[in-house]
Amino acid sequence: MESKKAQKKLGTEKLQRIIEMCIAIENHTVDPFLLNVDDIIKVVKEYFPQWKKPEELNLDSEAIHHLASAIKLQSEWVKQRSTALYTDPFLLEEKITQATREEMVGVFLKAWHPLVELEQLSLHSLAEAMRYWDGLLPLKERWPELAVPEVGMGITSRDELIKEQLLGDKLFSEELEGYWRELKEKVKEKGADGKIRYWDFIGADTYEETVERAFLASFLISYGYATLEIHPLEEEVFIEPFDKPLAKIGTQQSISIPIAVTYENWQKWKRGELD
Amino acid sequence: MRKKTKGIYASKMKRATHMLFYRRHQKPGVKGWELHKALGADYPKVLEVLDDYLKSLDLQVKTVFEEEKTPAGKPTLEELDRARFYVTLRGELTPKETKMIGWRIDDLAGLAVAISYIISKKGQAPRKDVEELLSEKLPGWKVGINIDRYIRYGYLQEDENDQLYLDWRTRAEVDEKALIDMLLRSEAQTTLPSEVSEEANEVDEPEDE
Numbered sequence: 001m002e003s004k005k006a007q008k009k010l011g012t013e014k015l016q017r018i019i020e021m022c023i024a025i026e027n028h029t030v031d032p033f034l035l036n037v038d039d040i041i042k043v044v045k046e047y048f049p050q051w052k053k054p055e056e057l058n059l060d061s062e063a064i065h066h067l068a069s070a071i072k073l074q075s076e077w078v079k080q081r082s083t084a085l086y087t088d089p090f091l092l093e094e095k096i097t098q099a100t101r102e103e104m105v106g107v108f109l110k111a112w113h114p115l116v117e118l119e120q121l122s123l124h125s126l127a128e129a130m131r132y133w134d135g136l137l138p139l140k141e142r143w144p145e146l147a148v149p150e151v152g153m154g155i156t157s158r159d160e161l162i163k164e165q166l167l168g169d170k171l172f173s174e175e176l177e178g179y180w181r182e183l184k185e186k187v188k189e190k191g192a193d194g195k196i197r198y199w200d201f202i203g204a205d206t207y208e209e210t211v212e213r214a215f216l217a218s219f220l221i222s223y224g225y226a227t228l229e230i231h232p233l234e235e236e237v238f239i240e241p242f243d244k245p246l247a248k249i250g251t252q253q254s255i256s257i258p259i260a261v262t263y264e265n266w267q268k269w270k271r272g273e274l275d
Numbered sequence: 276m277r278k279k280t281k282g283i284y285a286s287k288m289k290r291a292t293h294m295l296f297y298r299r300h301q302k303p304g305v306k307g308w309e310l311h312k313a314l315g316a317d318y319p320k321v322l323e324v325l326d327d328y329l330k331s332l333d334l335q336v337k338t339v340f341e342e343e344k345t346p347a348g349k350p351t352l353e354e355l356d357r358a359r360f361y362v363t364l365r366g367e368l369t370p371k372e373t374k375m376i377g378w379r380i381d382d383l384a385g386l387a388v389a390i391s392y393i394i395s396k397k398g399q400a401p402r403k404d405v406e407e408l409l410s411e412k413l414p415g416w417k418v419g420i421n422i423d424r425y426i427r428y429g430y431l432q433e434d435e436n437d438q439l440y441l442d443w444r445t446r447a448e449v450d451e452k453a454l455i456d457m458l459l460r461s462e463a464q465t466t467l468p469s470e471v472s473e474e475a476n477e478v479d480e481p482e483d484e
Contacts, residue, residue: 088395089395089396091459092391092392092394092395092455092458092459093392093395093408095458095459095461096388096391096392096395096408096458097408097411099458099461101380101381101384101412102370102380102384103461104384104387104388105370105373105380105383105384105387106370107387107454107457107458107461108383108384108386108387108390108449108454109367109368109369109370109373109383110367110453110454110457111449111450111451111453111454111457112367112368112448112449112450112454113335113337113363113364113365113366113367113448113449113450114363114364114368114376114448115303115304115361115362115363115444115447115448116296116334116361116362116363116364117296117297117298117303117362118296118297118298119297119298120297
């Protein structure tokens with residue numbers, strides 16, 4: 001009874017070693033040809049009648065499965081080596097290094113069949129070219145429409161540039177300063193402690209206008225006209241205008257604060273549900 | 276009727292000769308579909324007759340299939356349409372003759388080494404490795420120039436990661452299998468072939484393409 005148990009233990013250990021070896025081959029850390037397939041099959045056959053429990057049978061099937069993978073790798077190795085153009089790179093490199101340039105040329109010339117090509121003008125192609133030349137219109141006749149009309153220099157006005165949409169109707173800085181003044185007035189009217197709720201300032205009758213105001217507000221903050229005060233626990237955001245724009249903008253590392261101006265939030269603000 | 280057919284083939288052969296010998300595009304050679312369009316669906320037969328005719332001149336019509344996938348059996352018309360056709364030398368050049376076509380022995384040996392090395396590395400090798408190999412026998416200043424020249428001629432190509440590959444001209448001109456077989460079979464020679472050694476002393480620069 002004792003010896004049977006010991007034999008089973010030995011068999012289990014052997015199967016585990018086989019599995020480990022096969023896994024190493026699958027991972028390409030061991031040469032697949034170090035594996036003697038016949039010996040392994042003998043071991044598997046020898047212990048198979050003793051396996052009764054599901055885990056023992058599972059181990060047995062696992063060993064067979066990994067063995068099959070290792071055999072597949074052996075077959076791939078043979079296949080690759082037997083392809084027509086396979087050469088051992090080390091052997092070939094050795095040959096290349098040892099060969100003299102004359103030997104190298106001698107070998108190459110036996111495998112080299114250079115292309116043959118001609119470059120030659122024929123009477124026919126010359127005659128063809130002459131016919132083409134005869135039919136070709138002079139440049140001044142072919143490209144008259146490409147002549148760019150001469151335009152004299154002149155002076156344009158700001159109104160004309162706005163009309164041509166090259167300039168906006170307000171300079172951005174002017175627009176921003178106007179917006180800053182509006183912020184200060186709103187803080188006086190509706191704000192407290194020199195600040196106003198962010199949404200109460202940017203919120204407008206339409207969602208489009210609200211987005212535009214949020215866009216401008218971001219520049220007010222970036223350019224030092226105002227600052228944000230955030231109360232994370234209460235989830236409240238206030239905007240506070242400065243009396244004078246800060247001059248040290250750009251000298252300090254700034255941080256970006258994303259504020260979602262979504263349609264849903266705008267609707268909530270309209271209904272007075274956005275705190 | 277027979278005479279008429281013969282006449283048609285003779286005229287198609289002439290047309291094929293013009294197309295194959297004279298460069299029509301940036302690269303030499305003609306695509307199968309171009310021949311198909313110019314000569315008709317029986318162009319493989321025309322090329323066969325032309326190849327037979329060129330045999331006596333030691334030339335051949337060489338077919339290079341798309342992506343080097345040479346069909347196992349007889350190629351289909353579609354495969355031929357996608358292939359490229361060239362006229363190449365059928366036999367071999369003697370070392371002396373290589374001079375006539377603008378190759379110095381050093382440059383040709385360098386090309387042979389570069390091609391063989393890239394083949395041995397399964398078709399791809401770092402430029403640095405090829406340069407190291409060539410610099411064992413060629414002066415350093417010449418190595419880079421030579422590799423650039425092989426690339427310019429279409430024997431090699433280089434990617435942005437400085438890897439070298441074989442290019443269209445090698446596929447058209449070099450029998451890769453024969454080259455490797457002969458190289459592996461070659462024994463180190465102690466005496467040089469007289470023709471070659473004579474050639475080795477020549478120092479003329481070849482003309483660039």
